Amino acid sequence: MTTARLSRTYATEDGDTVEMTVPDTEALHSAGLSVRTAILERYVREELGRVLGIHPRSVDTTGRPMGCLGIGSISGIELQYRMEGALGVELNLQRLLLANSAQELIDCLAWQFGPEGAEKYGSTVPA
Template identity: 35%
Template sequence: MDQALLDWFRTDPAESVPEPAPPTAPEPPVLTPAAFAAAPPGHRGRLLDDYLRQEIGRVLDCPAEAVARDRTTADLGIGSMTGLELRTRIEATLGAAPELAVILRARSVPELAAHLEDVLA
């Protein structure tokens, strides 16, 4: 009999199954409507940029730090379904959101943040 097959028969299935990770509490959003309204106009773009990176990370299941500011949303992996989820999350948090087409065509996170700032104004 093949050695790999013999090793397979000797393996205890319980040994190879990793323990599930404990559930983690969702992070609160970095931006609230009140915080946005209270921010000085020159600081609002940065708040929206950080908020969008956090939400894009949540939609793509990656840390916000992994979301490159200079990449298009398409290059980041935002498609129609994830774009719709992102739009829904933005609207639920801030009360307004850019159109899905704007999200899908954004050339960078700061560009999307600037558009969102116009929508919220």
């Protein structure tokens, strides 16, 4: 269900190599909300881990706002462009930077791939 279109690797500050997998957007469109959320949680953890130089499992998705995770304006713009390009979504930079947690960002992305949240969060960018 999470067929990879693009894989990348990055090194963590402790020397581990993490392979990132961009979710298949067609799979995201056809999956239910809970499955989309799980797929996107993995991807967002990987992207945040890459920016922060840590293992994805070390990314706190629920307990800290994005700024407290270490995401500032420059890293936020980088995340915005990478996620928009990889997922074909419109991601509001202010929403990303002011998110109360990474989970809020994950939820926003998950809703964009289904009919439930197109009005609330916007829709994916047409191919």
